[in-house]
Amino acid sequence: MAAMMFVATQTFSATGYGYNNNRIAVSADGNNQADPNTWGGTVTATAPSADAGKTFTYNANWQRGDEDDWSATPAALAMLANAGLEGKLVHYSYNNFIGSPSHTSAVNVMKEGVEGALQRFTNFNASVFYDVSANNTAAINHLAEQIKISTASDPLYFVSMGPTEFLYRALEKVKADGKASAINHLYIVSHSNYNDNNIRRANHRRIEHVLQDFPVTEGTNFLRIKDQNQSSNLTQGWSTNNVNGVNDYTQWTWMRDHVDADVNFLWDRMNINSHSKADISDAGMIWFLLYGDQNGNPSKLKTQFVNGVVESEAPDSDYCPAIESYETGGVMVFEAERIPLRGDWKLGTDSEYASGGKYIYYDGPNNYNAQNPANTLTYSFKINTPGTYTFKWFVRQNEEERGKVDGQQGTDLSNDAWLRFLGGVAYVGGTQTSEFFKFYGRSDPGFWLHGVAEFDHDHNWVNVKFPSAGTYTMEICGRSHGYQIDKIVMAQSSVVNLGSYQKKTEAQAQKYWSETGTPDPNCGNDSGTDNTVAFVNKPTSVVIGESFDVTLAYSSSTQNDVMAIVNGPDGTWLANAIQTVQAGSGNVTLTIDQTTAWAEEADYNLKIAIRPVGGAWDTNLDEKDAKFDVTSALSNTVSLVNCPAPVATGEGLNVSINYSSATANDVMAIVHDPSGVWLANAIQTVQAGTGTLNLKVNQETEWPEGANYQLKVAIRPVGGAWDTNFNEDNCTFDVIPSSQIVSIQNQGSFSYISASDEDKLAVVATVGVAEQFELIENSDGTFSFKGSNGNYVSSENGNKEMTCTRTEIGAWEKFTLEDYGNDIYAIKGNNGMYLRNNMLCTSEGVSEWQQFKIQSPSSAARKAGGEVSLSNNLNIKIYPNPSEGVVQIDWGNASAAGVVEIFNLQGQKVYQSSASSQIDLSQQEAGIYIIHLLVDGVNTTEKLLIR
Known part of the structure; x- marks a missing residue:
């Protein structure tokens, strides 16, 4: 186990390149009008220095654009529409071969695709789309204007789907207009070395010219992600146009067969004519921005389009209360301040986050076990459309519990109230009730659409079944001190899927909920x-x-x-x-x-x-x-934004520096060990002005664990030595051991421990973020597990299911790991009992149901080709796996064939033999089986799939 502690792991943010609902600009090629074939040749670069001496070809082999843009552009627009980000697309240019002719005789395929998408996805602003072949000056100027208004708080993400020359000309205009500093807030995304370096004329510029001539730095505001065009692989990337030499559409036919005509449209754009390709690779950059995933593919896109391309409602952030509130069209929305207050309930104000600037909150004591009539609110509302409604509300915790960092959930305090509906109309997980139940939900500084009921020890959404039109009554009673309620939402699932907006503010979801009922005719008409x-x-x-x-x-x-x-x-x-x-x-x-x-x-x-x-x-x-x-004029100064948090051995140190520079200068960060010996530094030249610079100091050799490492930041003349520093700032930081991220798989059920449930650990079939834990070795030799939610796993001393809610490590959060070999351990709690598959730490002995494979990404690697190595020492293999029923066993280096036992998932033994090398399970039902092999004292358990 100790060796596992040093395995390096990599984590990714939820969205690629730090994208967070920011403005997006795109420029693609796709020209279909042939360039004259009278041009072509080679040019040897003399500049920039990175390209000096290299030969670049421009010729008539590519008189037209690559057909992948014909399908990639509609697909990219569908991805943005489905994510509700139509309003964030501020520029989209196409046919961007500079110098190529306009479409006079050939079909303008790109224009047809764009116009078709705009007809279907109507929330895009059609005025931001430009055909470069028709008017490249207008397109270039429009992109330049979007770059010029970019700031640190409002950056622009540029997705490069075509040659660099178009972007270079826009940057030229930005610089000529005196706005070069805005380019610092432009983030360029590419995936194609071809696009970055393709030139259509001898004097055209490549990406290296952009890096040389403008404030663009690779790794800072230029990122080339993994090539999205894996054209010979059916399951990787966004292109299958060269699988065994064939343009293979098998991964895309779900588009053709989908019930949504908008998805069918994407299939049609992939099959325009005989030149078309099964390729939307450029759209992979949009996928990366939205989901932080460089390994997208058609199957993943299918999961986003299960219900078709669901374009969000155009957000209307203007607040208009209703004169009278009631349900209309299957939706009921009303402000919580409509509810008459009593007892310890009070009215709060928050013009930044609360809808209408007001909310209600419970200012009384915690009351977890009973309801106090004095603190019970009653509100009656009118339903016009009978049916089943999902109930949610916009809520947040008080400031002390939720924390003050946007997007972070707080503790499990101040996060619930008592709720009930009179008349037996409420259903929690299928159970009808008129009783009070706990209704909870956490938050960030804004109010999230939330709400899960805890009732009869289960956690479920609440549905309210209104059998007829009429007036119904709900009651809310104070349970947790400080809990805040902004707005109530009820909706029929056929009208609005509230799950699409769960755990988001209105602004985050780009979905604004006005009160339903009689509108105020004067609202918005001032x-x-x-x-x-x-x-x-x-x-x-x-x-x-x-x-x-x-x-x-x-x-x-x-x-x-x-x-x-x-x-x-x-x-x-x-x-x-x-x-x-x-x-x-x-x-x-x-x-x-x-x-x-x-x-x-x-x-x-x-x-x-x-x-x-x-x-x-x-x-x-x-x-x-x-x-x-x-x-007066700027001085040359630097200061640390903050002293860095402890950094793990081997990881880079991120340093944020505020600077003021009277002219071009070098800003640098320097690290010394606790004794003052130089270790590493990072440096970047800044232009005259002020700003914040982010530098990363890498550990060329791993820094030992220790305290009081020295960090110095300085500003000095370009190329100057340490004794020319104009100004310095410094602080100390610690180096801590590197962490280990693991998954934990039960060997009886082969399920993974998950922290996805807020109230208890669960077991699930696959590994996601909630199934990854940081393995921590304590000083007393025990181990602790830290979930992706930032909390620690607790045995709960065996009194109930284990949880992942503790904010610090105590006795119940420490475990002994008993090693059974092959990364398999029994997990023993502080109470002396073992953890089993049901997440109770109550077992006295150990079987496969108390054994867990604790594996890092490297130890979890599997061999390809349908063949699994069951023992590194004996080299035993079982194949094929999956199997149609007949399975072969290669006993490898074992002295003889061993004992084979096979169990179904109900624990029943379905097969046993000795000295066999072939197993016939063709009479068994298809499904997952557990195979146990015993030979030469080695006992191995694996999963076998029978189809």
């Missing part, structure tokens, strides 16, 4: 809100004599002027910038120039406004103000 402005960014300080940008968001009912005006601390007008906008909404960036240098003072005033074209200040329709300071 004419004063038709023409509005708001700051997107506002400066806190500017440098004497330098221009600066102000980005504002506007909404305009007609053509108007938007402007930014600067007045000095004494109110004297100094400068302004103005631009006319058309009816609609959007963002505008205005540049303020200092025609004469402003004095170094505080409390300058910046006003943004919208007014009629040519109007005076007193015709402003809306305005906003902000204060800023004017300071």
Whole structure:
């Protein structure tokens, strides 16, 4: 077991490249109009240095684009629509071969595919789609404008589905317009060395030119993921167009046969003509952004489209309460503040997170065992459409329990209330009840759509069956101090699948729930809100004599002027910038120039406004103000954002540095061991300005476990030595042993221990995130298990099923591992009892039901080809596995054939023999069997599948 502690493991974030519902831009090729065949040749690169001396070919072999874009573009749009991210797509250009002709005689296949997708997925903004072959200048300028408004809080992810020249020209414009700093917040994703380096003309640029000429760094804001075009493999990647030399569609026919016409459309775009391919490989980059998965394939896509391409409702974040609330169209939504409060229930306010700015919360003592009538709320509501409704509510824990980090669940305190429905209409897991039951759900700082009932020791969703139209009554009673309720939602599953929005805020789900009932006719009709402005960014300080940008968001009912005006601390007008906008909404960036240098003072005033074209200040329709300071030129300083958390042996140290740089300088992070010996450093050149830089210091050789390692950050001239440092900051950190991530498989049922249930450990058939545990070796020789939820596994002293809810290691969270060989252990609790498959730590003895295979990703590796090695020493093999019934045993290096016993999953022995090398199970039912082999004192158990 000790050897297992040093196996390195890799984890991935939920979404690729840090993507978190940010803006997305895409540019693809796919040109079908042939380029003239009079051009072509080779060019030997002299720059950039990374390509110097290399020869690049541009010729007529690829007069048209690759047909994979014809199907990849509709597939990518379907993925985005299904994820509810249509509003995040801010640019999509296609046919992006620069210099290639427009489509005058050939079918514009890409345009047909885009227009077909827009007809089906109607929440996309059609104005952001550009045919580059028709007007490359407009397309380039549009992408440049999206890059220019990128910031640290609003980055742009660019998915490269075509040659680099198009992106390079957009970056050229961004730089020429003085917005090069915005490129730091552009994240480029590629998967194709061909696209990155394909040139259509001798003077076209490649990805190395982008890395050389702009603030783009590989590994920071340029990422080339795994090639998504595994064209000869049926199960890996997004292309099967060269399987044994055949364009193989067998993995895609589910699209053709799907009941959803939108999925059929994707099949049609893959089969346009004889040149079409079973290939959507470029769409694999969208899949990676959405799911963090570089190993997508058609089967995984099928799981996302089980119900077809389910486009989310266009979000409407404007809050409009109903005059009278009641169910309409199979949905019932009402604000919790409609419920008359009594006892210890109180009204809270939160303009940032609460719908309508208000919520109710229980401010009384915990009452886990009974209901206090004094703290019981009663609310009656009207149902017009009889049927079965799923019940959920938007809730959160109080601040002390939920924590203050967005997206993180808190403890198991302050997370429930008592709930019941009068009249026997509530069903919990199929059981009808009029009794109170615990209804719980955790949260992050926002209110999550949540709710699971704990009733008769089971945990289930709540369904309410309304037999007829009428008025029904629910009661809520205080159970956990501080629990907060924002809004109640009931919906028929045929109308809305609430599971799609579970454990998400409205903003995270991009699904906003307005109250159902009689709408307020005046809500949203205030004419004063038709023409509005708001700051997107506002400066806190500017440098004497330098221009600066102000980005504002506007909404305009007609053509108007938007402007930014600067007045000095004494109110004297100094400068302004103005631009006319058309009816609609959007963002505008205005540049303020200092025609004469402003004095170094505080409390300058910046006003943004919208007014009629040519109007005076007193015709402003809306305005906003902000204060800023004017300071002298930038100094050269650095500071640590925070001191790093302990780092594991062998892992890189991530360092975040705030910097201010008067000119181009080097910023670096340097690590010394506790005695002061230099170990490693990382360095990056920054341009003049301020910002936050993330550096990673790698362990070229593993740093020993220890405390008080020294971290220094510094800023110095480019190429300067340590004694030229302008400024430094430092702190200390610790190096801890590397962790081991394992799965735990019972040898009786071959199921895996899972922490997916919030209240107890379970066993499941496959390994996911919830089935992975960090194995921790304690100083007393015992071991502990830490779940992916950040909590520790507890034996509960054998009093009930084991849990994964403890926040620290105590006696009940320590286990002794008894080694049975081949990574198989018996897990013994502090109470002296063994864990068995039912997750109770109560067994006195050990059989296969008390034995577990504790394996890391490396120890879990299996041999390919349907042949399993049962003993590394004896080299015993069983094959084929899976089998049609007749199984061969190769006893390898054993002295003779041994004893064979085979059991079904009910524990019944179905076969036994000695000295056999062939087993006939053809008379047994298809399914999973357990095979035990005993030879030369070695006892091995494996799983056998009979088809």
